[in-house]
Amino acid sequence: MTQPTRSMVHIDRALTNISVAFIQNSKNFVADKVFPVVPVQKQSDRYFVYLKEDWFRDEAEERAPGTESAGGKYEIDNTPTYFARKYAFHKDITEEDRANQDQPLNVDTDATEFVTQKMLLRRETLWAQKYFTPGGTAGAYISPWGTTLSGVASPGQGSVGAGKFVRWNDPASTPIQDISNGKLAISAVTGYQPNVLVLGARVYEMLKNHDEILSRIVFTQRGIVTADILAALFDVEKVVVGWAVRNVAPKGAQEDTDFLLGDHALLAYAAPRPGLKVPSAGYIFSWAGLLGAGAYGNRIMRIPVPLLGAGTERVEGEMAFDQKIVAADLGVFFAGAVNSD
Numbered sequence: 001m002t003q004p005t006r007s008m009v010h011i012d013r014a015l016t017n018i019s020v021a022f023i024q025n026s027k028n029f030v031a032d033k034v035f036p037v038v039p040v041q042k043q044s045d046r047y048f049v050y051l052k053e054d055w056f057r058d059e060a061e062e063r064a065p066g067t068e069s070a071g072g073k074y075e076i077d078n079t080p081t082y083f084a085r086k087y088a089f090h091k092d093i094t095e096e097d098r099a100n101q102d103q104p105l106n107v108d109t110d111a112t113e114f115v116t117q118k119m120l121l122r123r124e125t126l127w128a129q130k131y132f133t134p135g136g137t138a139g140a141y142i143s144p145w146g147t148t149l150s151g152v153a154s155p156g157q158g159s160v161g162a163g164k165f166v167r168w169n170d171p172a173s174t175p176i177q178d179i180s181n182g183k184l185a186i187s188a189v190t191g192y193q194p195n196v197l198v199l200g201a202r203v204y205e206m207l208k209n210h211d212e213i214l215s216r217i218v219f220t221q222r223g224i225v226t227a228d229i230l231a232a233l234f235d236v237e238k239v240v241v242g243w244a245v246r247n248v249a250p251k252g253a254q255e256d257t258d259f260l261l262g263d264h265a266l267l268a269y270a271a272p273r274p275g276l277k278v279p280s281a282g283y284i285f286s287w288a289g290l291l292g293a294g295a296y297g298n299r300i301m302r303i304p305v306p307l308l309g310a311g312t313e314r315v316e317g318e319m320a321f322d323q324k325i326v327a328a329d330l331g332v333f334f335a336g337a338v339n340s341d
Helices: 052-056 095-100 107-131 175-190 201-208 211-217 227-234
Strands: 037-040 044-046 081-083 085-093 147-152 164-166 196-200 238-242 245-247 257-259 265-268 282-287 299-304 313-325 331-335
Touching: 081 313, 085 107, 095 107, 107 245, 107 299, 107 313, 147 175, 175 211, 175 227, 175 265, 175 331, 196 201, 196 227, 201 227, 201 238, 211 227, 227 238
Parallel strands: 037 282, 147 164, 147 331, 196 238
Antiparallel strands: 044 081, 085 313, 196 265, 245 257, 265 331, 282 313, 299 313
C-alpha cells in the first residue's frame, strides 16, 4: 500500500461513514504503566544510588557504661547518569490536501494520529529493548536484571536445572510456584516485595488457560481469568499486558507484524511514585524543561513549511526521555516464558 498522496485524499463518491485505519489503542502500550516517571529540567545529569549492602548490615552492638556506641557509614554511588534523547517524527499537510479532502477524511486529525502512533511505537520499542529483551540463545538467555530465568521444555521426571523453568504452555509447568520463587529471590536481596508483573500477550493468554490457575479460581470466579485476578493470585498490585504490535519489515517489503514484547515476563518492584531514597527497578527520566512538554517529555507541534508550498504545515511529534534500570536486583526476568512455535 502506497503512502497517502494528494491525489489519494480526494475519493470519488467516498462513503462518509466508513474509513479504515489500523490505529492501536493506547492501552496496548505498557511504557507508561510500569515504572515511575521522573520529570527533569536538564537533558542530562547524575543521580545518586545508596549502596544497599551498607543499610542491610547488622552492626549495632551492646553499649557498656561510659563507652562509645558502635558506628559506621554508608557509601553513595554518584556515577550513574541519564541522558534524555529526543525522538521525533512528522507528517506534512499541504494546502491542496485540505482543499481536496472528502468526508470522512480529515487530514489534520489523521496526521496528528499518525504522528502520535509513531511516537508511541518508538517509546514502546525502546522500553522493550531496555527492560524486556533478552540476549543470547534459548537456554542461555542473558538480561540486565538481577535474576534471569530461561524457559525450557519439561525434562519429565528430571530437574530443569539452575536458572531455568518449565515454559508455562507446558502442562507440567508450575507458573504460580515460579512467580513465588521470583518474589522470594527479589525480597531476599532487597527487602522489597515485587508489586508488578509484566506479560507479553501470548504469555498472558497461556496463563489464562493454565490448569493450575483455573483450578485455583474455579469456585470463586466462575473460571474467568482477568489481569486483575492474576494479580490477586500472584499477590502483586497489578499485572500489565503488552498488546502493542510492530511491523519490522522495511517500506515496500511484505508486512512482518508481531507482538512487540515477545514471549517473556518481568516481575519487578516499581515505586508508586518517584522520590528521594525511594528504590525502584526502573525510572523514566523525562525532559520536562522543553516548552509545552508532557509527562514523557512529549509534545505535538504545528510548523509552517512555506518552502514546500504556500499553506503547507508540518505536524511534528517529539519525545525526550531516558529509560533506566536503577536497581537490577528488584527484577526477575522470565525469558521465553512460553513456546509460540
